[in-house]
Amino acid sequence: MHIPDGFVSGPINAVAAVASVAALAYSLRKVKREFKDKDFAVPLMAVMAAFVFAAQMLNFPIGGGTSGHFLGAVVVATLLGPWSACIALAVVLVIQGLLFADGGISALGTNILNMGIVGGIVTYPVMRCLRAILPAGRGGYLASVAATSWFSIVLASSVCALELALSGTSPLGIALPAMAGTHALIGIGEALITTAVLSAVAIARPDIIPDWANLKVSEGATSTLQKATRGLTMAGLASAVALALFVSPFASGYPDGLEKVAEDKGFLETASEDKIVWTKSIFPDYKVQSIESEGPSTGMAGLIGTMAVFGFGFSVIRLMARPNIKV
Amino acid sequence: MKNAVPIIDVANLRFRYRDGMEALCGIDLTIHHGEKVCLAGPNGAGKSTLFLCLAGLLKAEGKIEIAGRAPDAKTPSPIGLVFQDADDQLFCPTVGDDVAFGPRNQKLPESEVAKRVAESLAATGLSGFEPRSAHHLSGGEKKRAAIAAVLACRPEILAFDEPWANLDARACRAVTRILKDSGQTLLVASQDLYHAADVCKRLIVLDGGKTVADGPMQNLLADKGLLEAHGLDYATRCPHCRQSAA
Amino acid sequence: MEHGFIDRYGNLDSCVHRLDARVKILSAFSFIILAVTTPPKHLLAFVIYAGLLLWTVALSRVPLWHIVSRAAIVIPFSAFVALGLPFLEGKETVNFSGIDLSVPGLWLLAGAVMKASLGVAALVLLVSTTPFNRLLEGLRQLKVPSLFIDLLALTYRYVFILADQAMRLRRAAQARGFRPRWLPQAAVIGRQTGHLFVRSYNRAERIYGAMRLRGYNGSMPAGPSTALSGKNVLVLTLAVATLVFVRLFAK
Numbered sequence: 104m105h106i107p108d109g110f111v112s113g114p115i116n117a118v119a120a121v122a123s124v125a126a127l128a129y130s131l132r133k134v135k136r137e138f139k140d141k142d143f144a145v146p147l148m149a150v151m152a153a154f155v156f157a158a159q160m161l162n163f164p165i166g167g168g169t170s171g172h173f174l175g176a177v178v179v180a181t182l183l184g185p186w187s188a189c190i191a192l193a194v195v196l197v198i199q200g201l202l203f204a205d206g207g208i209s210a211l212g213t214n215i216l217n218m219g220i221v222g223g224i225v226t227y228p229v230m231r232c233l234r235a236i237l238p239a240g241r242g243g244y245l246a247s248v249a250a251t252s253w254f255s256i257v258l259a260s261s262v263c264a265l266e267l268a269l270s271g272t273s274p275l276g277i278a279l280p281a282m283a284g285t286h287a288l289i290g291i292g293e294a295l296i297t298t299a300v301l302s303a304v305a306i307a308r309p310d311i312i313p314d315w316a317n318l319k320v321s322e323g324a325t326s327t328l329q330k331a332t333r334g335l336t337m338a339g340l341a342s343a344v345a346l347a348l349f350v351s352p353f354a355s356g357y358p359d360g361l362e363k364v365a366e367d368k369g370f371l372e373t374a375s376e377d378k379i380v381w382t383k384s385i386f387p388d389y390k391v392q393s394i395e396s397e398g399p400s401t402g403m404a405g406l407i408g409t410m411a412v413f414g415f416g417f418s419v420i421r422l423m424a425r426p427n428i429k430v
Numbered sequence: 431m432k433n434a435v436p437i438i439d440v441a442n443l444r445f446r447y448r449d450g451m452e453a454l455c456g457i458d459l460t461i462h463h464g465e466k467v468c469l470a471g472p473n474g475a476g477k478s479t480l481f482l483c484l485a486g487l488l489k490a491e492g493k494i495e496i497a498g499r500a501p502d503a504k505t506p507s508p509i510g511l512v513f514q515d516a517d518d519q520l521f522c523p524t525v526g527d528d529v530a531f532g533p534r535n536q537k538l539p540e541s542e543v544a545k546r547v548a549e550s551l552a553a554t555g556l557s558g559f560e561p562r563s564a565h566h567l568s569g570g571e572k573k574r575a576a577i578a579a580v581l582a583c584r585p586e587i588l589a590f591d592e593p594w595a596n597l598d599a600r601a602c603r604a605v606t607r608i609l610k611d612s613g614q615t616l617l618v619a620s621q622d623l624y625h626a627a628d629v630c631k632r633l634i635v636l637d638g639g640k641t642v643a644d645g646p647m648q649n650l651l652a653d654k655g656l657l658e659a660h661g662l663d664y665a666t667r668c669p670h671c672r673q674s675a676a
Numbered sequence: 677m678e679h680g681f682i683d684r685y686g687n688l689d690s691c692v693h694r695l696d697a698r699v700k701i702l703s704a705f706s707f708i709i710l711a712v713t714t715p716p717k718h719l720l721a722f723v724i725y726a727g728l729l730l731w732t733v734a735l736s737r738v739p740l741w742h743i744v745s746r747a748a749i750v751i752p753f754s755a756f757v758a759l760g761l762p763f764l765e766g767k768e769t770v771n772f773s774g775i776d777l778s779v780p781g782l783w784l785l786a787g788a789v790m791k792a793s794l795g796v797a798a799l800v801l802l803v804s805t806t807p808f809n810r811l812l813e814g815l816r817q818l819k820v821p822s823l824f825i826d827l828l829a830l831t832y833r834y835v836f837i838l839a840d841q842a843m844r845l846r847r848a849a850q851a852r853g854f855r856p857r858w859l860p861q862a863a864v865i866g867r868q869t870g871h872l873f874v875r876s877y878n879r880a881e882r883i884y885g886a887m888r889l890r891g892y893n894g895s896m897p898a899g900p901s902t903a904l905s906g907k908n909v910l911v912l913t914l915a916v917a918t919l920v921f922v923r924l925f926a927k
Contacts, residue, residue, distance in 0.1 A: 106753065107749060107750055107753055107791075107792035107795060107796065108708060108711075108712050108791045108792050108794070108795030108796075109712055109787060109788045109789075109790070109791025109792045109795065110753050110788050110792065113712065113713055127824070128821075131821070131823055131824070141894070142884070142887075142888070142892060142893065142894045143880075143881075143884050145823070145826055145827060145830065145894070145896075146830060146880050146883045146884045146887060147877075147880045147884070148827060149826075149827050149830030149831045149833075149834065149880075150830075150831075150834055150838075150876050150877070150879060150880035150883065151876070151880070152827065152831040153831050153834040153835045153837075153838045153839075153876065154838055154872060154873055154876040156831070156835045156838070156839065157835065157838035157839045157841065157842040157872060157876075158842065158869045158872060158873075160839060160842050160843070161842055161845075161846060161865050161868060161869060163861065163862035163865050164861065164862075173869065178873070190827070194824075194827050194828060194831050195831075197828060198828065198831060198832060198835065200799070201799065201803055201808075201811070202803060202808070202832075204746045204749065204795075204796040204799050204800050205749060207708070207712075207792060207795045207796070208704075208705060208708050208795060208799060209708055209709060209712045209795065271784070272784065272788060273759065277759050281759075291862070292862040292865075295862045295863050295866050296862060296865060296866035296869050297866075298866065299863060299865075299866025299867050299869060299870045300866065300869050300870040300873045301870075302870060303867065303870025303871060303873060303874055304870065304873060304874060304877075307874040308874055308877060308878070311877060
């Protein structure tokens with residue numbers, strides 16, 4: 104998900120950079136105020152960033168020979184709060200950018216926005232909501248964290264796809280199912296790893312987990328987690344299908360709509376040879392014969408593509424839902 | 431020079447871990463200025479925990495007076511503690527920065543900082559190591575750099591937690607020399623009685639969070655029964671060292 | 677230990693290495709920003725950018741392969757752009773094995789690939805000619821907030837140790853026959869990661885203890901800062917002026 108230079112447009116990179124700087128400044132202030140022993144914040148967040156960096160080196164397979172890696176935003180957010188998560192991720196991204204050339208410098212703000220702000224801060228209220236909805240107790244706690252981890256990956260990758268589309272680099276109809284689809288699987292790995300980390304911490308250092316001591320160990324902890332995981336996977340599949348069915352046809356229309364508005368308001372210079380014009384298009388290899396109008400045809404093609412990805416993953420998901428998850 | 435007032439004065443020191451386990455069950459300790467004391471004991475005896483309590487990093491119960499004051503979070507401790515794992519103490523970009531860290535925090539002028547850095551590195555045989563980064567150093571060099579970093583603070587008391595652990599023969603000799611040359615009050619926690627006997631004149635044996643023996647090193651070393659009862663062995667030397675005590 | 681880190685050559689000696697970090701940082705960042713804002717059709721500009729970069733690489737004595745080999749990271753993202761090519765409507769298309777590819781789309785792809793590669797190359801060169809701690813000091817002197825610099829420095833110090841631990845955990849599992857092929861096996865990786873987390877947290881507490889014992893009070897004390905020498909200012913001015921000139925006039 105690390106965007107290199109040149110793939111996202113200047114204006115988007117600039118806006119994202121400003122947003123990231125503001126978010127970081129705010130996060131640094133909040134963190135210093137929230138820590139009981141505020142001097143501990145610096146070494147702790149540095150080591151957490153180093154942990155995220157190291158953890159991201161452990162790839163896991165998502166099928167078909169491809170692999171994904173851990174993001175870590177939700178783990179840090181759960182244990183240290185959303186502001187620490189944003190800072191830790193930003194530090195990791197700068198280090199990766201400077202030491203690995205992983206992620207372009209001009210896109211640094213965009214990457215921090217996607218992984219630090221969307222991944223660490225935006226998903227935090229989602230987790231609090233889920234905790235309120237799911238049954239109270241340790242199983243519910245872990246389930247809500249698992250679900251949020253999955254969601255953080257899918258959301259961050261979707262935002263990335265949106266940025267690519269708005270930059271004119273790739274049509275939304277391609278970028279979004281591709282990004283969200285693969286990351287829906289990677290998100291499952293993220294959820295598994297996040298849960299495992301919390302379980303390890305619960306055994307070795309329960310004092311780190313906020314409120315852990317107050318949560319009751321309920322009988323149904325394992326089954327709650329399993330139910331949540333199953334629900335998660337169905338939700339993931341359903342959203343990917345919905346995206347493919349409903350968004351793809353409109354993706355081709357979307358930039359047109361944007362341009363039309365821009366023209367009306369006089370923002371866009373007309374007929375620049377560098378301007379890319381998207382069209383309603385037909386997916387080249389898949390012409391669905393029975394459907395004649397172009398919109399549903401693209402949607403169908405997108406759906407087929409998504410199902411192919413998910414079909415493979417689904418068998419994998421079934422394996423995972425077996426009662427093997429230790430809480 | 432022995433002072434009438436002990437530099438470390440501890441009575442009935444107790445410490446309990448988060449999970450309830452009692453690590454220190456009433457330790458009494460009196461150490462005078464200039465003494466070189468070894469604290470020995472099996473794993474889990476509480477040596478490291480005791481050091482952390484004396485340094486004020488852990489909050490213990492009982493009477494603790496270090497250089498006349500109780501340890502508290504606000505004032506820096508007069509104890510310079512060298513940890514077992516040198517990597518935990520070398521956290522700056524370069525060795526020079528690490529050794530300068532203490533003096534700079536004491537708000538000394540840059541010239542004095544530079545002087546202390548040079549002296550501390552010379553004392554540990556690391557002159558010229560200022561620009562090196564910690565992760566490129568060998569185990570022995572890291573240990574000596576950590577010692578230099580602590581020495582630069584000019585603490586009144588030096589405390590070493592397993593100083594000879596995981597070092598090769600040359601590094602062991604270097605560390606022994608540093609400890610023998612230091613003029614401060616010295617506390618050494620070590621299972622390695624062989625090296626400790628070379629440096630310390632007094633031995634305190636800890637086991638199960640309690641003091642079980644306290645006396646002149648040579649006397650206690652002769653008591654084989656005592657040593658064996660508490661998991662210690664004078665004959666053991668670290669695997670790399672074949673050198674006899676100087 | 678080999679991590680694929682790109683700051684391997686930071687301690688070589690060359691006229692580029694000897695420049696002040698601030699000059700190199702500002703030059704590299706200007707290069708990247710200017711290159712990224714150059715329209716793809718200005719091919720001459722890109723050729724000159726590449727030429728300037730190659731010349732600097734030669735001066736710096738950093739092996740060219742080290743710089744070029746990093747550009748491969750562009751490939752996955754380029755695939756996105758490539759996939760979109762058949763769907764663009766442009767005034768001209770070019771026929772490639774039966775598919776109509778739009779020419780504006782091809783320019784888009786070319787632009788993205790050139791910009792990403794140049795960006796990577798410039799960055800790798802920067803980091804290969806400046807030891808990381810000096811790079812951070814340069815950033816601090818360029819007014820990046822000290823707190824963030826402290827974080828970066830501390831993190832950098834410990835990524836090697838933690839990355840080593842992560843690799844060791846993975847090798848230990850491999851030695852026991854663990855070859856992950858299915859997603860559920862991520863659970864094993866999860867346990868390793870959990871292990872790593874607890875050890876990291878414990879280490880953070882020990883580091884904090886060590887810092888406190890040496891008088892830490894919330895901020896890392898910084899060394900003295902120096903003004904830029906005349907020679908450095910000259911190099912910086914020339915570099916930025918050349919880049920701006922190329923950006924504006926090379927088409």
